[in-house]
Structure formats: C-alpha cells, structure tokens
Amino acid sequence: MISxxxxxxxxLASLLPAAGWSAPVRWASDGTSNVPYLFHDPADQSRMxxxxxxxxxxxxxxxxxxxxxxxxxxxxxxxxxQRGFYEMVIDGIEMTPEHMEALDFSKPYYVTSERxxxxxxxxxxxxxxxxxxxxxxxxxxxxxxxxxxxxxxxTLRTYDEESNVFADLRDGRLDAVLIDGPIALYYGExxxxxxxxxxxxxxxxxxxxxxxxANVLLxxxxxxxxxxMVRDGSLHRILARWNLWTPEMAEWTGDHAEPxxxxxxxxxxxxxxxxxxxxxxxxxxxVGFLPLIFRGALMTLAVSACAMCLAxxxxxxxxxLRRYGPGWAGxxxxxxxxxxxxxxxxxxxxxxxxxxxxxxxxxxPFVAGVLGLGLNYAAYEAENYRAGLQSVARGQMExxxxxxxxxxxxxxxxxxxxxxxxxxxxxxNDFISLLKDSSLVSIITLTELSQTxxxxxxxxxxxxxxxxxxxAAYLLLGLPFVRLAKMAERRLAVSERRSVRN
Amino acid sequence: MVASSSMFFAGCSKLPEIILQSDDxxxxxxxxxxxxxxxxxxxxxxxxxxxxxxxxxxxxxLSVMRGELISIIGPSGCGKSTFLRCLNFLEIxxxxxxxxxxxxxxxxxxxxxxxxxxxxxQLRAHVGMVFQSFNLFPHRTVLxxxxxxxxxVKRTSAPVAEAEARDLLDxxxxxxxxxxxxxxxxxxxxQRAAIARALxxxxxxxxxxxxxxxxxxxxxxxxxxxxxxxxxxxMTQIVVTHDMRFARAASDRTVFMEGGGxxxxxxxxxxxxxxxxxxxxxxxxxxxx
Numbered sequence: 001m002i003s004x005x006x007x008x009x010x011x012l013a014s015l016l017p018a019a020g021w022s023a024p025v026r027w028a029s030d031g032t033s034n035v036p037y038l039f040h041d042p043a044d045q046s047r048m049x050x051x052x053x054x055x056x057x058x059x060x061x062x063x064x065x066x067x068x069x070x071x072x073x074x075x076x077x078x079x080x081x082q083r084g085f086y087e088m089v090i091d092g093i094e095m096t097p098e099h100m101e102a103l104d105f106s107k108p109y110y111v112t113s114e115r116x117x118x119x120x121x122x123x124x125x126x127x128x129x130x131x132x133x134x135x136x137x138x139x140x141x142x143x144x145x146x147x148x149x150x151x152x153x154x155t156l157r158t159y160d161e162e163s164n165v166f167a168d169l170r171d172g173r174l175d176a177v178l179i180d181g182p183i184a185l186y187y188g189e190x191x192x193x194x195x196x197x198x199x200x201x202x203x204x205x206x207x208x209x210x211x212x213x214a215n216v217l218l219x220x221x222x223x224x225x226x227x228x229m230v231r232d233g234s235l236h237r238i239l240a241r242w243n244l245w246t247p248e249m250a251e252w253t254g255d256h257a258e259p260x261x262x263x264x265x266x267x268x269x270x271x272x273x274x275x276x277x278x279x280x281x282x283x284x285x286x287v288g289f290l291p292l293i294f295r296g297a298l299m300t301l302a303v304s305a306c307a308m309c310l311a312x313x314x315x316x317x318x319x320x321l322r323r324y325g326p327g328w329a330g331x332x333x334x335x336x337x338x339x340x341x342x343x344x345x346x347x348x349x350x351x352x353x354x355x356x357x358x359x360x361x362x363x364x365p366f367v368a369g370v371l372g373l374g375l376n377y378a379a380y381e382a383e384n385y386r387a388g389l390q391s392v393a394r395g396q397m398e399x400x401x402x403x404x405x406x407x408x409x410x411x412x413x414x415x416x417x418x419x420x421x422x423x424x425x426x427x428x429n430d431f432i433s434l435l436k437d438s439s440l441v442s443i444i445t446l447t448e449l450s451q452t453x454x455x456x457x458x459x460x461x462x463x464x465x466x467x468x469x470x471x472a473a474y475l476l477l478g479l480p481f482v483r484l485a486k487m488a489e490r491r492l493a494v495s496e497r498r499s500v501r502n
Numbered sequence: 503m504v505a506s507s508s509m510f511f512a513g514c515s516k517l518p519e520i521i522l523q524s525d526d527x528x529x530x531x532x533x534x535x536x537x538x539x540x541x542x543x544x545x546x547x548x549x550x551x552x553x554x555x556x557x558x559x560x561x562x563x564l565s566v567m568r569g570e571l572i573s574i575i576g577p578s579g580c581g582k583s584t585f586l587r588c589l590n591f592l593e594i595x596x597x598x599x600x601x602x603x604x605x606x607x608x609x610x611x612x613x614x615x616x617x618x619x620x621x622x623x624q625l626r627a628h629v630g631m632v633f634q635s636f637n638l639f640p641h642r643t644v645l646x647x648x649x650x651x652x653x654x655v656k657r658t659s660a661p662v663a664e665a666e667a668r669d670l671l672d673x674x675x676x677x678x679x680x681x682x683x684x685x686x687x688x689x690x691x692x693q694r695a696a697i698a699r700a701l702x703x704x705x706x707x708x709x710x711x712x713x714x715x716x717x718x719x720x721x722x723x724x725x726x727x728x729x730x731x732x733x734x735x736x737m738t739q740i741v742v743t744h745d746m747r748f749a750r751a752a753s754d755r756t757v758f759m760e761g762g763g764x765x766x767x768x769x770x771x772x773x774x775x776x777x778x779x780x781x782x783x784x785x786x787x788x789x790x791x
Binding site for chain 1: 592626627638651654699
C-alpha cells in the first residue's frame with residue numbers, strides 16, 4: 001500500500017510542468033490520427049514522426065533551445081495554450097482571421113490548398129463546382145468546411161478525425177472528401193481504394209500559434225528561424241522529403257527551384273502501411289502494440305484506483321452526514337449527490353480541467369481525471385453506503401449505546417464494519433464500471449487505454465484488431481474485481497445462511 | 503441469598519429494605535462495607551413517555567435496592583419494555599428523574615441536547631443491558647464482542663480485557679466458544695454471550711428486556727441459570743419478562759404493569775397467592791392457565 005502511494009506520488013510529480021528558464025520550449029499537437037503532421041512512426045511506435053516534427057526540431061536547433069512535445073486532444077489544444085500548459089501549438093492551425101484575432105501567429109511555415117479525394121471508381125467529382133448534389137466530408141473548423149458551408153447544394157458532414165472521414169468515404173457514406181492537401185495526399189493518395197482528383201481548391205497557411213500577447217520574444221525568434229529556413233532551402237528540403245512541396249509554397253517563398261530531393265519520408269510511409277497489409281505483418285504489429293497497450297492499461301488502472309479511493313472515502317463521509325449528521329449537513333450532502341448524479345460525467349471532467357482555471361484552480365490532467373471520476377463515483381458510493389447502513393439492524397446501534405459507546409464509536413466499531421460487508425459486492429461492481437468510465441479522461445490529454453486505442457487504430461485504419469486487443473486489456477483489468485465481487489457475495493450469502501439457521 | 507431477606511418485607515416495597523450483602527461487591531477499598539446496608543442503587547421517579555401523542559408511560563416510579571432481582575410483568579403493550587429502556591435512556595423519557603448510583607438526569611419536556619447525551623453517557627456507565635434479540639455484533643467473535651466495549655470505552659489494555667472477557671465467558675459457560683462467531687451459536691449461547699458482554703463493563707445494575715422470549719424452554723433455562731447465579735453474587739437486576747415461573751421463583755420483588763403504570767408490586771409469592779388488585783388477579787389467572 002505504501003509503495004503504491006509512493007509510486008503514485010512520483011507519477012503525480014512527473015505530471016507537473018517542469019519549471020526553470022532553461023526548460024525546453026513546450027509545444028503541443030494532437031499526435032493521434034495526424035499523418036503526416038505528427039504521428040507515431042508506424043515502424044517504431046515510440047518515435048514521433050511527421051513534417052511538423054521535423055520543422056519544430058530544426059526551429060529549436062536554430063534558436064538554440066530543446067523542444068518538448070506535449071500530447072493533447074485537438075479540441076484541447078487551444079484551451080491548453082490559453083492555460084499556459086505549453087508555449088505554442090503546431091498542428092496545422094490555419095491562419096484564418098478568426099484564429100488570428102484570438103491567437104498570435106508566427107509567419108506561416110506551410111502554405112497549401114484543399115484537395116478533393118474520391119473512391120477510385122468514382123468519376124465526375126473532379127472540381128469544387130462539381131461537388132454539388134453530393135455528400136461531402138471534411139474536418140470541422142477548416143477552410144474546406146467554411147467553403148462547403150456556403151454551398152447550399154452540398155450535403156456536408158464534418159468530422160474530428162481524418163481517419164474517420166476516409167473510413168466513411170471508403171464505406172460509401174461519403175461521395176467525396178475535400179480536405180487539406182497534406183491529409184489528402186497521405187490518407188487519399190496512399191490508399192489503394194482512393195485517389196486525389198482535380199485542381200487545388202482555395203489556399204491556406206499554417207502558422208505556429210501562441211497565446212495572445214504572450215511569449216512575444218519566442219515568437220520573434222521563431223519568425224527569424226522560419227525565414228532563415230526558407231532562405232537556405234532547409235524548409236524546402238524537409239517538405240520535399242515528405243512529398244509536400246506545393247506550388248503555393250513556391251509562390252509564397254519565391255523559391256521556384258526544383259532540387260532533386262527524393263521523397264524519402266513519403267516512400268517510407270507508403271512502405272510502412274503497405275507492409276502492414278499482410279497477416280504476418282499484422283500480427284507482428286499487434287505484438288509491437290503490446291507495450292503501448294500495457295502502458296495505457298497502467299494509466300487506466302492508476303486513474304481508476306485513485307478515483308475509487310477518493311470515491312470510497314468521500315462517499316462514506318456523505319452517507320454518514322446524510323444519515324447521522326446535523327440537518328443542514330445532511331441536506332448539503334443530499335444536494336451534492338443529486339447534482340452529481342444528475343449531470344453527465346463528461347461535463348464534470350471537462351469542467352474540472354478546463355473550467356476551474358477560470359477561478360484560479362489549475363490541476364494536472366491526472367489529478368483532474370482522478371477528481372472528476374472520484375467526485376462523481378462518490379455520489380454513487382454514498383447511496384450504496386446509505387443502503388448498507390440501513391441494512392444494519394437498529395438493535396446493533398442500541399447494543400453499542402447500551403455498552404456506553406459514543407455515537408462515533410458505535411459507528412466506527414459496530415455499524416460501519418457491518419454495512420461494509422453488504423456494500424462490498426456493489427462497490428466492486430462500481431469499480432469495474434469506473435474502470436470503463438475512466439476512458440472519459442482521455443479527453444483531458446491522459447493517454448490511457450482508450451486513447452491508446454484511438455491512436456493505434458487510426459494510424460493503420462485498423463479499428464478491428466486493435467479494438468479486440470484493447471477490449472481484452474479492459475477485461476483483464478476488470479477480471480480480478482469480478483472475481484472479488486463473486487467472492488464477497490458468496491461470503492455474505494454464507495454469513496446470512498448462518499444467521500438464518502438460528 | 504437475597505431472596506430470603508426481602509421476604510420479611512413482602513408487599514412493602516415503598517419501605518427501605520435491609521439487604522444482606524452476600525459478597526464483597528460493594529466493599530471497595532477505603533469504604534469497608536457494612537455487613538448490612540440500606541442502599542438504593544436505582545430510583546426512577548414519575549417517568550412519563552408518549553410516542554406521537556400516544557401515552558405509553560404515565561408517572562411511573564420505582565426504587566431498586568442493591569442486590570435486588572426485580573421482575574416486571576404485564577400484558578403486551580403495557581409499557582414495561584419502554585420503562586426499562588427509559589432507565590438507561592435508550593428511550594428518552596419526556597418527564598421524570600432517573601438516578602442510578604450517584605448520577606441523576608432530570609427530564610422536563612425540553613429538547614434532548616448534546617449536554618444531556620453526555621450526562622446519559624455517564625449514567626450508562628453503571629448499567630448493562632440485555633436484549634430479546636441478543637444484538638451481538640455478528641462481525642466479531644464472541645470474545646471480541648465481550649472485549650470491544652472495555653477496549654473502546656474504557657481503554658482497557660488488550661491483555662487485561664481479554665483475560666477479563668475469558669473469565670466472564672467461563673462464568674456463563676462459553677469458555678470453549680470464545681473464538682466462534684455469534685451466527686454459529688445457539689440462541690441460548692448467544693444470550694449468555696450477551697450477558698457476558700454487558701458484565702464486561704462492570705455495571706452496577708443489569709437490565710434485561712425479555713431475555714428469554716426468543717428461546718425455547720431448554721435454552722431459556724441456560725440463561726435464567728446465569729441470572730440466578732448473578733443474583734447470588736449480589737448483582738442488581740431488573741428483568742422484563744413473560745416467564746411467570748421465573749418471575750415468581752427467582753425475583754425478590756415482582757412489579758405488575760398495565761396501561762402505562764405500575765398496578766402492584768411486592769413479594770412474588772404474596773402477589774400470586776393473594777393479588778390485591780383485580781387487574782393483577784386477572785392477568786396472573788390468565789397466564790397461569
């Protein structure tokens with residue numbers, strides 16, 4: 001137990017942001033389902049790859065500082081930036097007027113266009129104008145979305161994840177996809193079922209996003225570094241290796257040279273995903289997933305265990321207050337239970353992580369996750385304990401009182417231990433469902449099992465095999481507790497039989 | 503033997519009684535007890551209690567001498583259990599005064615406050631109680647049941663508490679069952695364990711609320727035997743019971759209650775042979791048949 005607490009404390013400490021002026025530049029992106037921007041190298045899952053990764057590394061080298069990548073969900077990237085979790089966001093953030101009003105941007109490091117992707121057998125959808133009358137998918141909050149919104153003749157579907165857009169295109173739920181050039185190339189052109197068609201549509205620029213008015217010096221240094229990378233052709237080289245040098249880039253940089261740079265990274269990626277088609281390759285890949293799934297499972301277990309400890313403790317206090325406390329405390333406890341049970345857990349977690357900083361409470365993702373789950377389950381535990389306390393016969397409290405125990409002593413030594421036995425089976429079941437609900441904390445940047453699933457499956461568009469693996473991991477985690485619940489129920493049944501016999 | 507001494511004062515329960523102290527229970531160091539003593543150990547005066555406007559007790563008074571064994575009898579719903587429970591404030595009387603040893607609590611309709619509960623806590627230190635349904639703690643062994651209150655309330659050290667508990671269990675004939683759980687014992691054994699548990703707090707008065715009503719005759723006899731033995735040691739005991747044979751044969755004094763009041767009290771043999779009140783006669787007549 002103590003060693004567990006120590007490990008927990010270490011785990012918590014490692015989640016706190018590092019301090020000190022010489023600390024590396026912290027930059028955030030969503031490294032899940034984010035080819036070719038930033039993703040886990042298919043050949044080596046522990047390595048980050050992507051053209052933005054290469055650019056950031058080079059920029060860091062040029063300004064003489066280390067860079068540190070912070071994983072965050074797409075939706076959480078900007079809130080996290082506002083909260084100061086990291087200095088900058090580099091994740092294909094478009095420099096739209098709206099964005100530029102809310103954020104400060106560096107100079108663009110990439111200029112591209114939207115492209116159309118269709119199924120290989122689909123004809124006639126090869127220009128923006130000809131999309132009319134069809135169902136078109138794209139990512140939300142992009143130039144493509146804004147352009148499509150203005151088209152009354154298009155049925156628009158927006159998505160959070162690129163992999164889902166293309167899955168729906170393959171499955172025929174969409175007729176075409178209009179999407180940022182790099183994504184179109186890596187998801188569309190790389191897929192044997194799909195192809196890129198027609199001329200580029202529109203134009204967009206990606207810049208490094210900073211919190212409004214913050215880190216001005218860093219931003220100026222980044223501007224200078226980008227300029228120097230444009231000047232000496234190193235930006236061109238990086239993009240060309242990813243097969244991402246575009247006419248728009250040539251236009252913007254005035255660099256019309258066509259150096260003979262082989263698209264190494266593009267080829268490497270193609271080979272990696274082609275290689276992963278065969279059965280043997282698949283199996284090998286699954287074995288490669290095991291360490292990541294194991295790490296995700298550990299995080300799931302840690303969050304769930306801590307949350308359950310909190311829920312048990314707080315639930316006990318709530319239940320006792322409600323049953324034995326003074327009137328007003330019982331009322332408050334009742335109110336707490338009603339409010340918590342009456343609002344979605346997802347909202348509670350988001351509120352704790354992103355909402356509380358508004359009143360100055362900043363929590364690490366781990367602590368926020370534990371709090372969110374723990375405070376929520378405490379309400380359910382409280383009700384469970386209340387039922388347990390009610391199940392302890394009145395005579396027990398009387399006997400303890402007659403023996404001159406105080407109320408607190410009677411509760412502690414007589415009533416609560418008995419209530420506990422009734423409560424344990426329910427509690428074990430609650431823990432199993434908490435284990436599953438802990439998947440919700442993936443939205444506040446914790447890489448636990450579900451997050452691992454999304455990440456692994458979206459890299460290979462393989463939701464099936466990975467899903468089976470992650471499902472098995474959840475089952476294995478829950479199994480000991482299912483057995484514990486059964487054991488507790490059996491024990492309870494035995495002791496009840498004994499009492500009935502007399 | 504206490505019973506014999508009170509024979510002389512049959513039917514005169516209001517008078518002070520002279521009781522032969524058959525052991526040294528009250529002869530603490532520094533106060534060498536006299537061979538004869540007149541001592542009221544419990545006095546209840548004008549106890550009244552109503553539940554939701556329904557009057558259960560009306561001005562009930564009772565004085566108990568040290569070493570007496572008193573049986574309270576009466577039809578169901580006469581208030582005898584409530585009266586007993588008012589004595590250690592498991593029920594809070596609306597009105598009246600309870601004095602046990604040197605602790606007194608006065609009730610006068612007011613709310614029951616934390617200060618009152620603290621007083622009751624003091625008073626309960628003199629009183630042990632045994633319930634119809636035993637109310638042993640099912641999650642603890644018999645030994646733990648007996649040790650718990652001394653350990654928790656009196657902070658007795660574990661070895662001392664255990665030695666005393668084992669002595670008490672031997673005394674009630676449960677020495678061999680010390681490490682068993684209550685659920686595995688017979689009803690008679692459980693009730694004897696409950697008596698040992700109450701005795702472990704060294705009470706001056708023992709209250710029994712229908713201790714044998716849940717037991718068959720053989721098991722009742724085990725329990726009543728323990729109570730008789732305690733009586734011989736000079737323990738003051740008040741027993742609410744339906745066991746008329748016990749009430750008559752073992753008590754120093756029998757109290758007959760009906761309709762929330764005491765109808766008659768006195769020597770059991772006299773009461774049985776020659777009840778003064780027609781209600782007593784009716785009750786005893788019906789229960790004898």
